[in-house]
Amino acid sequence: MGIERFERMGWKNRTFDVLNAVFLIVLMLTMIVPFLNVAALAFSSGMASMRPDIILFPKDFSVEGFATVWHSLDLKRPFANSVIVTVAGTALHVLLSSMAGYVLIQPHLPGKKIMVSFILLTMMIPQDAILIPLYLVNKDLHLINTLGSLILSGMISGFSILLMRNYFLGVPYEMSESAQIDGAGPLRIFASMYMRLAKTGLATVTLFEFVSRWNMLTAPVLFINDPAKNTLQVALKSMIVDASATSSNFLVTTNVRMAGILISIIPLLAIYPFVQRYFMKGLMLGANKE
Amino acid sequence: MRTLKRQGMLYIMMVPVVLYFVLFAYYPLARGLQASFQDYKLMGDRPYIGFDNYETVAHDPTFWNALWNTLAIGGGILVAGFLAPLIVALSLNEVWSRGFKKTAQLVLYVPHLLSWVVIGGICIFLLSPDTGLVNLLLAKGFGLAPINFMAEEGWARVVMVGSAVWKDMGYNCILFLAGIVAISPSLFEAARMDGATRWQQLRYVTLPQLLSTMKVILLLNTLGLFRIFDQIFVMRNPAIASKVDVLMMYTFQKGIMEIRIGPAAAASFFVVLFTLLLTVVVRRMTRFDEV
Numbered sequence: 001m002g003i004e005r006f007e008r009m010g011w012k013n014r015t016f017d018v019l020n021a022v023f024l025i026v027l028m029l030t031m032i033v034p035f036l037n038v039a040a041l042a043f044s045s046g047m048a049s050m051r052p053d054i055i056l057f058p059k060d061f062s063v064e065g066f067a068t069v070w071h072s073l074d075l076k077r078p079f080a081n082s083v084i085v086t087v088a089g090t091a092l093h094v095l096l097s098s099m100a101g102y103v104l105i106q107p108h109l110p111g112k113k114i115m116v117s118f119i120l121l122t123m124m125i126p127q128d129a130i131l132i133p134l135y136l137v138n139k140d141l142h143l144i145n146t147l148g149s150l151i152l153s154g155m156i157s158g159f160s161i162l163l164m165r166n167y168f169l170g171v172p173y174e175m176s177e178s179a180q181i182d183g184a185g186p187l188r189i190f191a192s193m194y195m196r197l198a199k200t201g202l203a204t205v206t207l208f209e210f211v212s213r214w215n216m217l218t219a220p221v222l223f224i225n226d227p228a229k230n231t232l233q234v235a236l237k238s239m240i241v242d243a244s245a246t247s248s249n250f251l252v253t254t255n256v257r258m259a260g261i262l263i264s265i266i267p268l269l270a271i272y273p274f275v276q277r278y279f280m281k282g283l284m285l286g287a288n289k290e
Numbered sequence: 291m292r293t294l295k296r297q298g299m300l301y302i303m304m305v306p307v308v309l310y311f312v313l314f315a316y317y318p319l320a321r322g323l324q325a326s327f328q329d330y331k332l333m334g335d336r337p338y339i340g341f342d343n344y345e346t347v348a349h350d351p352t353f354w355n356a357l358w359n360t361l362a363i364g365g366g367i368l369v370a371g372f373l374a375p376l377i378v379a380l381s382l383n384e385v386w387s388r389g390f391k392k393t394a395q396l397v398l399y400v401p402h403l404l405s406w407v408v409i410g411g412i413c414i415f416l417l418s419p420d421t422g423l424v425n426l427l428l429a430k431g432f433g434l435a436p437i438n439f440m441a442e443e444g445w446a447r448v449v450m451v452g453s454a455v456w457k458d459m460g461y462n463c464i465l466f467l468a469g470i471v472a473i474s475p476s477l478f479e480a481a482r483m484d485g486a487t488r489w490q491q492l493r494y495v496t497l498p499q500l501l502s503t504m505k506v507i508l509l510l511n512t513l514g515l516f517r518i519f520d521q522i523f524v525m526r527n528p529a530i531a532s533k534v535d536v537l538m539m540y541t542f543q544k545g546i547m548e549i550r551i552g553p554a555a556a557a558s559f560f561v562v563l564f565t566l567l568l569t570v571v572v573r574r575m576t577r578f579d580e581v
Contacts (some may be wrong), residue, residue, distance in 0.1 A: 013488065021390070027378065028397045030456070034412050052421040097352050100307040103300050110297070115304060127517055128561045129539045131544035132554045133318035133325065145327075154311045157351055171402040186299045215405030217520045222546065233407045240411035241524055254421075261408050268403050275403065276396060 024223060041259035043068070049255035065255035066263070069239075072253070074258060077228065078235035081147060086213040086267075089151040093209045094202060096156050101164030102190045105172075123158040127218075135222050145226040153219040154212075160205045168194055169202025203278040207271060214267060236260050298354045311380035326555035343556035353557060355532065356540040357564070359447075359543060363536060364515035365520075366451035372508060375459050379466035380492060395467070399460030406457075414440055446530035454521060469503030470496060505576040512572045516565050537561050 036056050041049045042065050043058035068209045069075045103109070104116060134153075135144075143149035176189045184192075195202065201261070220231045326343050328336040352381070379400070385391045401409055416423045417439035425529065439445045469534040474559050481491045519538040526534050535543075546553030 003332055007483055016488070017384070021382050023380070023381060024394050026389075027459075028394055031397050031400055033541055034416055034423070037416070038412060050421075052426060055423065055426075096306050097308070099303045103304050109300060118308070118311065122311050125315055125319055125552075126558075126562055126565050127519075128541055128558045130315065130318035131538065131558060132551055133322040134314065135546065136321065136325075136551070137313065137318055152314065155314075156307055161307070180296075186296055187303065190303070211403055215407075217406060217523065219525065223543075225378070233405050235344075236411070237407045237524060240407065241414060254415075257411070257415075261411060264408060265404055270392070272403065275399075 004108075018102045038258045038261055041209050041254050042128055042262050044255050046253040049253055049258070062255075063259075065253070067260035068256045069260045069263065073256070073260075075232070075235060075239075075240065075263065076229045077234045078265065080276060081229060082214060082232035085147055085150045085216075086210060089153075089155060089213050090206060090209045092151065092155055093157070093160065093213075094206050097160035097205060098164040098168075098195065098198075098202065099190065100156070100161045102186075102194055104165045106163070106186075117157045118159055131218075131222070138223050142221055145229055147229060149223040150216070150219050150231065153216070153223070160209070163205055164198070164201055166196040167204075171197045200278055203274065207275050208277055211268060212274070230265055236264055295455035307476075320367075322555045322558060323534060326371070327552050328552055330482065330555070331346055332551075333548065339552075340405070343552040344560070346553045347557045347558045347560060350553075352535075353540055356537045359534055360518065360536040363447050363450050363454075363534065364518055366447065367518075368508075368511050368515060370451055371455045371458060371462060372504075374455050375389050375462035376466055376504070378459060379463045379470060380496065382463065382467060383470050383496070395460065395464065397460075398463055401457045402461040404457075406520040406524045409453065409457050410521060413449070413514075414525065417449065418455060438523070441529040443530055443533045446533040450521065450525065450534055453525070462511075465507055466503060469500050472503075473499040508576065509569075509572055512513060512568055513565070515568065516561050537564075 033056070037054070040054050040058045043061055043063065044054055045060040045062040045064060045067075048054065048060040049065070050232060083157075097101055099120070104112065104119075106112070138149045138152075140146055143152065171194055176193060179189050202224075215233060216231070217233045217237070220234045224230055224234065239252060239260055325336075327338050327340065329339045329342075330336050333465040373404040382391055382394060385394070415421075417425070419425055419436040424439070428435065437445065439449050460536050477495050477499065478491055481495050486494065516537060519542070520534050522534055522536050522539050523542075526539070540560075541554050541558045541561070544557060
């Protein structure tokens with residue numbers, strides 16, 4: 001009797017396991033197939049890519065789409081702009097946010113509570129509420145149509161400060177006390193000790209920021225209207241979405257558009273192994289500390 | 291003396307942050323509030339006109355339509371974007387093979403890494419009536435006539451909600467999994483000793499233990515409800531604009547396209563009000579559950 005029950009459970013369990021795996025595989029296919037489709041189209045010739053029969057494998061293999069999008073449509077310029085904004089913006093973001101995070105772990109610092117609320121409050125300001133005034137501020141500072149406006153946009157965030165603070169709290173404070181006795185100032189302790197010991201935290205914030213800056217759309221749409229200063233996302237948007245609506249441009253065949261998409265996701269795929277290592281851990285840390 | 295110098299240095303390290311937040315967070319907020327009471331012109335005087343801008347917005351049917359669209363699309367994303375990743379996380383948790391679990395997590399996370407331009411562009415392409423993969427599948431598999439998903443008003447919001455849920459699936463899934471991993475294994479062991487089936491373990495251990503994670507995710511997603519912008523900006527088109535233009539799109543169009551700063555600022559403070567209201571409601575609801 002007992003054995004019978006056990007066997008029935010085993011059979012039920014196995015059926016469930018199979019159905020469960022099928023469910024997850026189908027779900028994964030909804031993520032994989034579209035990207036394979038994009039890649040197949042990108043590596044097809046212009047003529048072949050306009051027909052509906054390419055699904056997983058390129059037809060009439062060619063890389064002309066990449067050449068067209070990079071040179072003729074000049075995607076290299078917005079690509080370079082995006083690289084500048086992403087690298088400079090991320091570096092500044094990480095440095096300034098961790099500096100603030102370091103200040104916030106100091107015990108007995110007068111005014112620390114005020115600083116924390118000052119930072120927390122900025123996280124509650126809805127983006128919509130400052131969308132238009134931010135445009136005005138950038139205009140007053142003569143930053144419209146400069147890459148500077150994009151680097152400054154989101155240059156510091158409360159979220160990153162608090163995340164770095166959490167990581168710095170993991171560094172034993174006695175270490176910095178003994179360094180203090182040896183005469184090291186706070187800036188030196190921060191640079192030579194904390195920045196080295198909280199590598200996971202730094203990597204997490206860097207990756208978060210890199211991805212969100214590379215994908216940034218609202219800020220360039222608001223602050224940039226000079227095509228020479230456009231970022232990759234805006235250039236892609238006008239190429240993929242707007243061009244497909246009007247289709248007046250004979251250059252923009254499907255393979256060209258898909259090549260543009262592939263080029264834009266290469267940097268993200270390049271950092272994905274690191275994302276997997278740090279980003280997800282960081283997310284979990286963030287979720288558990290809420 | 292040395293502590294004083296030390297503290298001085300610490301305050302100096304805080305200066306850039308304070309300056310930045312004053313200039314790019316608090317000042318814009320104050321300036322927006324001020325502009326909402328002004329007849330704001332880019333040049334010349336800006337006389338105060340009381341609540342005229344708020345009245346203009348309140349009498350604009352486009353604004354209320356945008357609010358309704360935000361609630362419909364945002365609400366859809368809130369519900370489906372909560373349930374779908376929860377189900378997937380629970381299903382992932384039942385997988386024994388670590389390799390499969392890890393691969394699935396990796397694959398599911400990819401769309402969240404990409405921009406709305408890329409995801410929106412791919413969606414528009416996949417859903418196109420003549421060459422899109424989805425319509426090809428519907429035609430071959432079910433013999434259905436092609437549907438122009440991106441141009442039919444009835445499908446517009448479904449497409450927006452669906453693509454948003456699909457994109458953020460992996461992200462929310464990881465948050466749920468983090469919650470599941472944090473559950474003490476001894477609880478499951480005790481349940482198994484008592485002869486609980488997998489379903490019973492899920493029902494009586496995992497789900498109740500996951501409640502606090504669920505609340506956090508629900509609250510975080512609620513705050514995102516009024517922030518929907520990139521997706522709509524990429525995926526909207528004139529045929530479906532009246533069904534999908536959300537509040538931030540309204541502010542953007544009024545303020546940047548039409549350069550009517552006053553009404554745009556007033557509209558954004560309506561949004562602040564809605565956000566506050568919604569936050570209070572959700573907080574109440576999640577706390578109510580606790581009792």
